[in-house]
Amino acid sequence: SENGYDLWLRYSLIENEAIRTQYTQFSSKIRVAGNSPTINALKSELMTGLNKMLDITPQISSVSTESYALIIATISNLPDNADITGMPEINDEGYIIMTQNVNGNERLIVTARTDIGLLYGTFNLLQLMQQQRDLQNIEVASSPRINLRLLNHWDNLDRTVERGYAGASIWNWQKLPEYIDQRYIDYARANASIGINGTVVTNVNANALILTPQYVDKVKALADVFRPYGIKVYLTARFSAPVELGDLDTADPLDPAVQEWWNVKANEIYNQIPDFGGFLVKANSEGQPGPQNYGRNHVDGANMLAAAVKPHGGIVMWRAFVYSPDEGADRASQASKEFVPYDGQFAENVLVQVKNGPIDFQPREPFHPMFGAMPKTPLMMEFQITQEYLGFSTHLVFLPKLFQEVLHSRTYQPNRNTRVADIIAGTEGNQALTGMAGVANIGSDINWTGHIFGQANWFGFGKLAWDPDYSLEQIAEEWLKMTFTPDPEFVNSFLPELLESREMPVSYMTPLGLHHMMDAGHHYGPGPWISNMSRPDWTSVYYHKADKSGIGFDRTTTTGSGAVNDYAPELAKLFNDPATTPEELLLWFHHLPWTYKLKNGRTLWDNLGMKYQEGVDEVGQMLETWKSLRPYVDEERYEEILMHLNIQFKEAKWWKNACMLYFQEFSEMPFPPEMTVPD
Ligand code: GCU
Secondary structure, three states: OOOOOOOOOOOOOOOOHHHHHHHHHHOOOEEEOOOOHHHHHHHHHHHHHHHHHHOOOOOEEOOOOOOOOEEEEEHHHOOOOOOOOOOOOOOOOOEEEEEEEEOOEEEEEEEEOOHHHHHHHHHHHHHHHHOOOOOOOOEEEEOOOOOEEEEEOOEOOOOOEOOOOOOOOOOOOOOOOOOOOHHHHHHHHHHHHOOOOEEEOOOOOOOHHHHOHHHHHHHHHHHHHHHHHOOEEEEEOOOOHHHHOOOOOOOOOOOHHHHHHHHHHHHHHHHHOOOOOEEEEOOOOOOOOOHHHHOOOHHHHHHHHHHHHHHHOOEEEEEOOOOOOOOOOOHHHHHHHHHHHHOOOOOOOEEEEEEOOOOOOOOOOOOOOOOOOOOOOOEEEEEEOOOOOOOOOOOOOOHHHHHHHHHOOEOOOOOOOOEHHHHHOOOOOOOOOOEEEEEOOOOOOOOOOOOOOHHHHHHHHHHHHHOOOOOHHHHHHHHHHHHOOOOHHHHHHHHHHHHHOOOHHHHHHOHHHOOOOEOOOOOOOEOOOOOOOOOHHHOOHHHHOOEOOEEOOOOOOOOOOOHHHHOOHHHHHHHHOOOOOOHHHHHHHOOEOOOOEOOOOOEHHHHHHHHHHHHHHHHHHHHHHHHHOHHHOOHHHHHHHHHHHHHHHHHHHHHHHHHHHHHHHHHOOOOOOOOOOOO
């Protein structure tokens, strides 16, 4: 169908004769070895994919003879003459795809150590086919570099989704456990196809009810659907659950009765879901209960829960997103203050889950300074796929580029060449637990993500969780080809726009290091004037600090908050001086006069105006490019995307006008000639 429901698993009929002949040959005699729910899922995907792409009904055998054109089998089940000795080592989730010549006939092999590896390999083969790649002499060996590749759903039990812009939650708690929506299966297929192996199905602002037997039954039904696809289920644990569910009058983590309550709760859950993943916890943040309510710390809280799930092989992901309504303090420093001193004290099945930046999923932030500062604690990454501060599901923004920018940032600690990616992939220590989470942008809209291009962000998140160094061009190209068409005219025209789109909201919302200027509460549209909130750190003026003397947040050592010192000394030194601070982060670290000169010799004020204009112009350009691609895209999706781009263009101007007119009250300078205002 053309409504976007099929995501990147469309399996469109392949028109190219040569390619289709090649694939049909490989599909003529297929052997899939093994017998398990995962193998069944694999076979069914293979049947669907080949049937749709090649218009054939493939015959799949499990008997072992030598004459197959496609063999899908674990390494131990490969025929004797299948030689994989020259291929790189793979891990338990990895896979190999290769062709071999046997008696003058080319055959295709997909192999792995486990059935899940085979499933990943098969999905990958089907993706190569959708991209119409020549499979002659293909050699792929791929293993995930991060162990836990999770989606975090901020879904409530009443089916509202916190910061969700794609309709209601896909979890229909009322009909579960009996009613299994086809969406659950398609959700699992989509995730498995990009290597996602876990899902936290409930909101971080947790409802304790999810832990009651009635709900655990429902969660079990989901876990049963996801298991064949290699996806484990996790839940958020509300810290005060022992009190709220009416059993105890305290949730103090050092109280033996509380510890016992969680042990019993964990047993209850594991009785139903033996491979339950564990808990994700938001504690003592934005009013959520936590150990500090009882005079205890994050370690006390995390380790108590970790002890409860440990006998079952479970883990705890303890979030570092904390900040308190403290008038004088810099919000950017608070997580570092609360966590870094506890490095090395968390139990071995605890990961601390850290947002990519120190404030909150802004269009651009420097990487979170906790990365690199806690070498004895496994830190996992939390990205936000849903676009809370990036135009919801209305604006087109290619987030994998934002993600990789963070992953590739150098932390300079513990080693000079360390990057954020090395820390979360565990290559900097002997870390057993590694993880990356993405706050899902998924809802019950027909196309799952509200904006068709939101699908690219889900897809790209999965690819980067598998391999943080996966090429962005490749992510964009694969997704465009599979979602629309492999036609090079189309792909070559829109690929540069897609990659560029990451920078657009930075330019038209918060250029040069500005941040958190969205309207209050819902965070949509401009609100640089927001000043009257119950907490100063919920206002915009707290972040941009514009006045007659200039604009920006001074985080330097001598005159500012000193937050630069949360980073390694090499970086603190760079960030302390506006001349050596990267211009894209200038106002994150400095409060500078409107007349301050940037590298191009123009004033800060002029540069702000030029950036806002650039953002608007680039969206306009993207819109024009999209219009030129009408012949390549079906009517329904073409129009839908066009309407969204028109809104984005209008709103980019809205942002520019609102921000520049507001700031002009302080700068009292004329707009630069490059800029058109208002328009
Ligand atoms: C942001 C977001 C909240 C969310 C919070 C979190 O502040 O606006 O809705 O609960 O992040 O990550 O916990």
